[in-house]
Amino acid sequence: MTAHRKLIRRTALAATTGVAALVLAACGSDGGHDMGSMDSDSSPSASASASAEAGAHNDADVSFATGMIQHHRQAVEMAEMAADRASSQEVKDLATKIKGAQDPEIKTMSGWLTSWGEEVPADMSGMEGHDMSSGMPSMPGMMSSGDMDKLGKASGTEFDTMFLDMMVQHHEGAVDSAKTVKADGKYGPATKLADDVITAQTAEIKQMNKMLGKS
Structure with a gap:
């Protein structure tokens, strides 16, 4: 009985570890893509340039x-x-x-x-x-x-x-x-x-x- 319970615990632990690894991998992939898109669409330098242009006067x-x-x-x-x-x-x-x-x-x-x-x-x-x-x-x-x-x-x-x-x-x-x-x-x-x-x-x-x- 004790051996059977240990086997169940090991199986559950392995399954949990596998799911966590998959979730982390997915998050890492999506996060990298989003940040890359954000950087390319609205970089700090582009925003600063637009702001300076809007406030320029002579x-x-x-x-x-x-x-x-x-x-x-x-x-x-x-x-x-x-x-x-x-x-x-x-x-x-x-x-x-x-x-x-x-x-x-x-x-x-x-x-x-x-x-x-x-x-x-x-x-x-x-x-x-x-x-x-x-x-x-x-x-x-x-x-x-x-x-x-x-x-x-x-x-x-x-x-x-x-x-x-x-x-x-x-x-x-x-x-x-x-x-x-x-x-x-x-x-x-x-x-x-x-x-x-x-x-x-x-x-x-x-x-x-x-x-x-x-x-």
Whole structure:
């Protein structure tokens, strides 16, 4: 009886050892294949290269972000005046739309500059006698401090006309700057934002010219 039990134990042990060997061999084969596939499909160097390319930028991108932040801030300042100075509800609605679109873009571009180790321009909007373009990259369409003072003193239909005339010039300058960074820039998100600016502000230029009776 004892000999019979020993024989059963030896047989079971041999069977278990054989199964374990087969499992290990299978795992080793599959694991080697998977790791090889992973290495060939997504190597660390390839991932790093793709990441670097996505974040690459140049001086044109920096100039665009720096200048457009100030450009947008001035547009927002103009739009905020419309709340209690415009007589046309259409002008007020347009001003609200402009502020709603450009405020988030200011935050986005400020984030870019910070991530690039560049200085975010100080917010000079709302300061009496300020010239927002002072010391900044030249941005087409920017209003002078004198223009802003005149707009701030206008009201009613006079404000409506002045606001629309100025904002058309402002938008045309923004579109020109957007086209420049599309041609000379390197940073993908900046190019995407430039596309958005061109699309939205070209449509608003047409709308404002129609409101002015020019088209």
